[in-house]
Amino acid sequence: MVGLSVGEKHFIQGGIAQDLRSDGRKRLTYRPIYVETGVIPQAHGSARVRLGATDVIASVKAELGKPSALQPDKGNIAIYVDCSPTAAPMFEGRGGEELSTELSVALQRCLLGGKSGAGAGIDPTSLVVVEGKVCWDLYIDGLVISSDGNLLDALAAAIKAALSNTGIPKVDVAADATSDEQPEVNISDEEFLQFDTSGIPVIVTLTKVGRHYIVDATSDEESQMSSAVSISVNRKGHICGLTKRGGVGLDPSIILDMISVAKHVSEQLINKLDSEIAAAEASEEES
Amino acid sequence: MAAKPGSAPVTYSPNLGQKTRPPIFKDNDLDWVRPDGRGFHQCRPAFFRTGAVNSASGSAYAELGSTKVIVSVFGPRESKKAMMYSDTGRLNCNVSYTTFATPVRGQGSDHKEFSSMLHKALEGAIMLETFPKTTVDVFALVLESGGSDLPVVISCASLALADAGIMMYDLVAAVSVSCLGKNLVIDPVLEEESYQDGSLMLTCMPSRYEVTQLTFTGEWSTPDINEAMQLCLDACNKLGKVMRTCLKEAASGSQE
Numbered sequence: 001m002v003g004l005s006v007g008e009k010h011f012i013q014g015g016i017a018q019d020l021r022s023d024g025r026k027r028l029t030y031r032p033i034y035v036e037t038g039v040i041p042q043a044h045g046s047a048r049v050r051l052g053a054t055d056v057i058a059s060v061k062a063e064l065g066k067p068s069a070l071q072p073d074k075g076n077i078a079i080y081v082d083c084s085p086t087a088a089p090m091f092e093g094r095g096g097e098e099l100s101t102e103l104s105v106a107l108q109r110c111l112l113g114g115k116s117g118a119g120a121g122i123d124p125t126s127l128v129v130v131e132g133k134v135c136w137d138l139y140i141d142g143l144v145i146s147s148d149g150n151l152l153d154a155l156a157a158a159i160k161a162a163l164s165n166t167g168i169p170k171v172d173v174a175a176d177a178t179s180d181e182q183p184e185v186n187i188s189d190e191e192f193l194q195f196d197t198s199g200i201p202v203i204v205t206l207t208k209v210g211r212h213y214i215v216d217a218t219s220d221e222e223s224q225m226s227s228a229v230s231i232s233v234n235r236k237g238h239i240c241g242l243t244k245r246g247g248v249g250l251d252p253s254i255i256l257d258m259i260s261v262a263k264h265v266s267e268q269l270i271n272k273l274d275s276e277i278a279a280a281e282a283s284e285e286e287s
Numbered sequence: 288m289a290a291k292p293g294s295a296p297v298t299y300s301p302n303l304g305q306k307t308r309p310p311i312f313k314d315n316d317l318d319w320v321r322p323d324g325r326g327f328h329q330c331r332p333a334f335f336r337t338g339a340v341n342s343a344s345g346s347a348y349a350e351l352g353s354t355k356v357i358v359s360v361f362g363p364r365e366s367k368k369a370m371m372y373s374d375t376g377r378l379n380c381n382v383s384y385t386t387f388a389t390p391v392r393g394q395g396s397d398h399k400e401f402s403s404m405l406h407k408a409l410e411g412a413i414m415l416e417t418f419p420k421t422t423v424d425v426f427a428l429v430l431e432s433g434g435s436d437l438p439v440v441i442s443c444a445s446l447a448l449a450d451a452g453i454m455m456y457d458l459v460a461a462v463s464v465s466c467l468g469k470n471l472v473i474d475p476v477l478e479e480e481s482y483q484d485g486s487l488m489l490t491c492m493p494s495r496y497e498v499t500q501l502t503f504t505g506e507w508s509t510p511d512i513n514e515a516m517q518l519c520l521d522a523c524n525k526l527g528k529v530m531r532t533c534l535k536e537a538a539s540g541s542q543e
Contacts, residue, residue, distance in 0.1 A: 098403065101399050101400065101403060102403055105400050105403070109502065109503075109504050227411075229501075234506070238506045238507060238508055239503055239506070239507040239508075239509075239512060240503075240505070240506050240507075241502075241503050241504055241505075242501060242502060242503035243501075243502050243503075244407070244498070244499075244500050244501045244502070245407065246407075246411075247407065247410035247411035247499070248411050249411045249412070249491070249492060249495065249497030249498055249499045250497060250498050251496065251497060251498070252491075252496070252498055252516055252520060255498060255501060255516075256512070256513065256516070259509070259512065260509075
């Protein structure tokens with residue numbers, strides 16, 4: 001996918017071994033992260049995140065729906081990612097479809113928690129309007145505009161920013177509804193409810209190149225990876241999800257080591273992201 | 288295909304040994320019994336048989352409790368014309384469910400998520416450079432879904448690959464652990480999976496002690512991760528031995 005000469009490959013690998021990467025970063029340093037919120041007026045919430053040359057947009061749309069019969073006290077949340085061929089020619093057709101599914105599944109696993117909803121970044125019970133009858137269906141869509149590696153981390157950051165930007169219209173339920181009828185609801189145009197986004201985890205992807213692992217790999221660096229582990233960590237330092245990419249096997253002790261490194265890195269990332277989101281929200285209100 | 292009468296399926300369960308572990312169960316949790324009466328750290332009896340499909344290069348059938356899976360391997364055969372030249376072999380994985388596999392009649396279509404997970408779990412174990420320009424197809428069919436479907440599919444697929452004579456570094460054994468409240472439950476059945484707070488699936492090559500794929504869902508603390516991973520690794524070791532025995536039996540059977 002990335003055409004690199006033997007010399008370039010050696011340069012990347014050698015730089016990583018010496019803790020000085022091609023763009024001057026250390027192994028565990030992120031590229032500068034830029035957040036913009038409210039970029040899509042049609043959506044209930046949206047954000048654009050730039051991480052070097054990686055550029056992604058996340059949008060949140062909410063629709064009134066019916067909770068599933070098995071879980072009447074929970075709303076539905078769906079996460080889909082679209083890799084547009086405008087970003088890279090390899091995203092066309094099956095290649096893009098495979099990557100989209102991989103990213104969607106990884107994000108669902110990392111952000112939505114277990115089947116019972118424990119450990120979820122977004123509390124699905126907060127989406128219920130009338131138990132068993134009416135709830136909000138939350139559609140979270142990610143779009144990759146430009147790809148220069150580390151898409152998963154960027155998408156997770158964009159989703160976190162988009163959710164903190166999201167306002168769900170307040171719903172009034174007609175009081176006289178009988179028990180078996182579908183209750184009448186009135187959607188308010190003025191009052192919006194905000195999500196509590198403090199529990200939403202960030203994803204830290206550690207890419208193993210040679211004997212070392214790096215965060216926030218560019219696509220050149222990703223082409224040299226032997227394997228990568230994406231770990232989602234919340235503010236409490238708990239692991240909320242983990243996925244491994246790349247075929248080469250890892251020793252279990254290395255994985256545990258990666259988890260502790262990811263925890264350490266995630267603290268800085270969460271703080272950085274929170275301040276960026278706050279700044280973006282402030283500048284949006286000004287304009 | 289069921290276990291032959293007389294040949295009792297080999298049971299495996301992780302050997303916790305003499306190590307002293309901090310008790311993870313509170314007293315009030317201890318009277319809780321699993322639906323099939325197993326211990327929390329006890330796997331279901333595993334039954335494997337190779338050569339389930341005649342026309343395939345290699346195939347395997349696996350049965351763990353009510354989870355029944357059949358996997359056939361075709362190839363290495365010529366890659367599709369549209370594929371670009373590649374000096375390493377390609378692996379194509381496909382997992383599908385029968386319409387009657389689940390309690391509610393399903394669509395019976397491909398399971399994209401599992402297909403990509405199966406691919407990721409196997410690609411690290413196969414020596415792809417031994418069959419350049421060609422593709423190996425792995426087709427898995429879940430006949431009956433009884434919980435821990437993906438781990439069973441992965442273990443069964445690695446056995447089918449071995450049966451097909453595809454060069455591998457090692458067999459791949461897969462086990463999942465569910466987190467229910469404070470308890471860690473190995474090899475969960477469908478009912479347990481639907482209540483789980485979190486799950487962990489680990490696939491590893493037992494003799495190389497290498498993890499080829501690992502996924503977590505739900506919220507985990509570090510001690511839990513250590514505990515669960517150790518449980519999985521122990522169980523994978525045992526499962527690997529069962530799979531190896533199955534291959535040896537098949538090989539000695541064909542010589543006679």
